Amino acid sequence: MADFQLSAEGVEFVKAELKRYETPLSAVIPCLYRVQKENQGWVSPESVSYLSQLMDIPEAHINEVLSFYTMFNREPVGRHHVQVCCNISCAMNGARELTHHLCKSFDVKEGEVSKDGKLTITRVECLGSCGTAPMMQINDRYYENLSPDSAVKIIKELE
Amino acid sequence: MLKCKINGKEMEVPQGTSIIEAFKLSGQDIAHYCWHPGLSVAGVCRLCMVEIEGQPKLQIACNTMVQDGMVINNNSETVKDVVRWGLDFHLINHPLDCPICDQAGECGLQDQYMQFGKYDPEMAERKVKKRKVVDLGPTVVLDSERCILCSRCVRFTDEVSKTHELGIFNRGDRSEIGTFKDRPLDNKYSLNTVDICPVGALTSKDFRFRQRVWYLKTAESICPGCSTGCNVNVYYNEEGLWRVRPRHNPEVNGHWMCDEGRDTYKYVNRKARLLEAKMGHRDNWTLESPGAAAKAAGQKLREVIEAHGPESVALVLTGQYTTEELETAVQKFKGDLGSSLVYHWVNNPESFEDFDGILLRGDKNPNTKGLLKILEQEGVSLTWKDLESRVQQGQIKTVVVAGPENQSVFPDFVEKVNLLAGVENVVWLTACPHSVLDSREKATWQIPLKTYIEKAGSFINHQGKTQSFEVGTVIVSSALTLAEAATLLVGQELEVSSGDRLAELTRKKNFFTETRGAL
Numbered sequence: 001m002a003d004f005q006l007s008a009e010g011v012e013f014v015k016a017e018l019k020r021y022e023t024p025l026s027a028v029i030p031c032l033y034r035v036q037k038e039n040q041g042w043v044s045p046e047s048v049s050y051l052s053q054l055m056d057i058p059e060a061h062i063n064e065v066l067s068f069y070t071m072f073n074r075e076p077v078g079r080h081h082v083q084v085c086c087n088i089s090c091a092m093n094g095a096r097e098l099t100h101h102l103c104k105s106f107d108v109k110e111g112e113v114s115k116d117g118k119l120t121i122t123r124v125e126c127l128g129s130c131g132t133a134p135m136m137q138i139n140d141r142y143y144e145n146l147s148p149d150s151a152v153k154i155i156k157e158l159e
Numbered sequence: 160m161l162k163c164k165i166n167g168k169e170m171e172v173p174q175g176t177s178i179i180e181a182f183k184l185s186g187q188d189i190a191h192y193c194w195h196p197g198l199s200v201a202g203v204c205r206l207c208m209v210e211i212e213g214q215p216k217l218q219i220a221c222n223t224m225v226q227d228g229m230v231i232n233n234n235s236e237t238v239k240d241v242v243r244w245g246l247d248f249h250l251i252n253h254p255l256d257c258p259i260c261d262q263a264g265e266c267g268l269q270d271q272y273m274q275f276g277k278y279d280p281e282m283a284e285r286k287v288k289k290r291k292v293v294d295l296g297p298t299v300v301l302d303s304e305r306c307i308l309c310s311r312c313v314r315f316t317d318e319v320s321k322t323h324e325l326g327i328f329n330r331g332d333r334s335e336i337g338t339f340k341d342r343p344l345d346n347k348y349s350l351n352t353v354d355i356c357p358v359g360a361l362t363s364k365d366f367r368f369r370q371r372v373w374y375l376k377t378a379e380s381i382c383p384g385c386s387t388g389c390n391v392n393v394y395y396n397e398e399g400l401w402r403v404r405p406r407h408n409p410e411v412n413g414h415w416m417c418d419e420g421r422d423t424y425k426y427v428n429r430k431a432r433l434l435e436a437k438m439g440h441r442d443n444w445t446l447e448s449p450g451a452a453a454k455a456a457g458q459k460l461r462e463v464i465e466a467h468g469p470e471s472v473a474l475v476l477t478g479q480y481t482t483e484e485l486e487t488a489v490q491k492f493k494g495d496l497g498s499s500l501v502y503h504w505v506n507n508p509e510s511f512e513d514f515d516g517i518l519l520r521g522d523k524n525p526n527t528k529g530l531l532k533i534l535e536q537e538g539v540s541l542t543w544k545d546l547e548s549r550v551q552q553g554q555i556k557t558v559v560v561a562g563p564e565n566q567s568v569f570p571d572f573v574e575k576v577n578l579l580a581g582v583e584n585v586v587w588l589t590a591c592p593h594s595v596l597d598s599r600e601k602a603t604w605q606i607p608l609k610t611y612i613e614k615a616g617s618f619i620n621h622q623g624k625t626q627s628f629e630v631g632t633v634i635v636s637s638a639l640t641l642a643e644a645a646t647l648l649v650g651q652e653l654e655v656s657s658g659d660r661l662a663e664l665t666r667k668k669n670f671f672t673e674t675r676g677a678l
């Protein structure tokens with residue numbers, strides 16, 4: 001794995017975040033988000049080491065935060081990270097079946113990257129959009145009131 | 160000062176005292192896993208619950224400060240109930256495999272659940288399986304299932320060793336102690352994490368499964384590893400020493416000691432020791448009892464002095480002996496033999512002044528200050544160069560060396576023995592054998608000495624603090640102390656002691672029946 005480095009703006013962002021809170025530790029979450037964004041959607045061990053240097057926080061402590069929150073990916077993901085909510089409202093509206101359907105349609109196992117590198121499909125807990133269940137989040141966008149067909153269509157239309 | 164009442168006992172404590180500290184001061188028991196007097200407060204184990212009059216909810220004692228007039232208890236039924244349930248949460252995923260756990264007998268969790276009769280957790284679910292026997296590093300083994308996530312070890316690596324290796328990764332019942340990328344936990348103080356781990360999650364590679372702790376006795380001593388002089392407890396049985404752990408002394412070592420210091424028990428045990436005196440030279444040794452050998456060597460010393468004068472014998476000392484021994488040795492040598500040739504062997508002059516900022520010092524002798532004091536008191540100020548030139552000129556016929564007890568910290572050991580290769584007689588006083596001594600071509604007496612744990616006396620540490628210690632246990636009973644050896648060498652007899660000390664020794668109580676469960 002090549003060494004990871006943030007863009008110049010990314011570095012600026014981290015520096016600003018570090019000044020923003022009472023303790024530098026508080027800046028770990030926003031900075032990890034930034035890293036994830038600049039590292040194709042996941043946080044690699046190399047990027048943790050990089051961030052540790054940049055923020056002057058021990059790697060172990062960054063890793064504590066990283067491994068605590070599920071919204072950080074510790075394995076590579078596809079260009080489009082499809083997160084299907086399978087919590088109660090969505091589950092009652094067929095979200096689990098939807099997940100299976102999506103995996104089958106795009107020939108990818110849950111949590112794995114599709115062969116063309118386009119997709120990763122994972123189940124997540126409630127995304128706070130229960131009124132429009134079932135729903136999924138692709139990268140930063142919500143797609144609501146899904147049916148198996150509409151979901152497949154949405155994903156197909158992505159590059 | 161603040162007035163407070165703890166379990167009915169009136170107390171006065173200074174401002175800024177936490178309730179748990181007040182409990183400790185009052186000498187009353189309070190359960191706690193995450194709080195440690197040498198670390199910051201975490202407040203995560205929720206076991207130190209107390210009831211404070213006038214407050215509807217129970218509070219944790221470790222993170223609540225005493226206020227004036229507080230009435231506090233931890234023996235009401237409410238508190239007991241809460242602690243009992245708190246314990247249950249700790250036991251949800253704890254394997255309770257005490258019979259195969261090295262911590263058994265000195266485990267906070269074991270003591271607590273036994274006290275509350277919680278031999279089985281009240282959960283129907285299966286326990287979460289985690290990693291067992293994780294090789295954390297060169298010194299420590301981790302059993303994740305047993306960990307109660309008190310975070311003491313994490314705080315230790317953050318606050319004391321400042322190496323920051325450990326962290327708590329993942330979440331909820333999957334939380335686990337670990338290192339980033341499974342790197343080794345490898346620092347000079349790593350074994351302190353084993354001491355402070357309240358359960359059997361962290362165990363010492365060196366000690367685990369070698370002894371059950373309740374079969375071991377404890378003696379207080381001083382670490383001979385360097386000039387810091389950490390206060391320690393040594394754990395021993397009739398076979399010898401098994402481990403060394405720090406003993407709290409706020410002025411010297413706080414709650415900690417280094418890993419190197421913990422190894423100092425190894426050369427004390429019989430396997431490493433010189434058990435009988437050896438007289439002769441290469442390929443031709445006769446074994447003798449230490450006392451008889453010292454007398455024979457003394458005979459030789461006097462013959463040499465008669466033939467060549469007192470300036471033909473020299474005494475070489477290391478800072479590895481007690482001040483009392485060194486004083487006797489120098490006095491006998493000067494007073495009774497009449498030679499003023501006394502030299503100080505400095506083992507590692509380049510790194511002698513080093514200090515790692517925590518405890519470890521470059522001066523690997525426990526009593527350099529004591530030796531310097533005695534040398535000054537007896538008016539000796541000869542340089543090592545002086546000895547070298549006298550040896551080269553052949554003026555020295557006999558050298559008596561109080562060799563290092565801990566040979567591993569004397570990198571110049573062989574060099575120094577070789578320096579004396581040409582000297583006709585060498586009397587080498589030593590606790591442990593060394594092959595280079597066995598290959599000496601000229602007349603040699605190797606006389607077994609006792610180690611630090613087998614004698615009483617005092618060391619003066621780098622701060623100039625005199626620390627006394629008593630006989631812990633005796634491993635090689637026939638070995639001599641340096642003072643005894645010096646007495647015999649100058650032709651005097653040993654005084655026979657009344658044996659009181661020995662009687663006291665055998666009466667020593669088993670540490671674990673005394674202070675079971677003290678965390």
Ligand code: SF4
Pocket residue numbers: 305306307308309310311312313336352355356357358360361
């Ligand atoms: S390993 Fe021991 S010291 Fe560390 S968190 Fe777990 S129980 Fe506490």
Ligand code: SF4
Pocket residue numbers: 382383384385386387388389412416417418419420421518519520
């Ligand atoms: S710091 Fe020195 S005195 Fe303390 S334990 Fe280590 S070697 Fe022994």
Ligand code: FES
Pocket residue numbers: 085086087088089090091125126127128129130131133135
């Ligand atoms: S349950 Fe799916 S968004 Fe809330």
Ligand code: FES
Pocket residue numbers: 190191192193194201202203204205206207219220221222
């Ligand atoms: S000792 Fe107070 S919460 Fe752990």
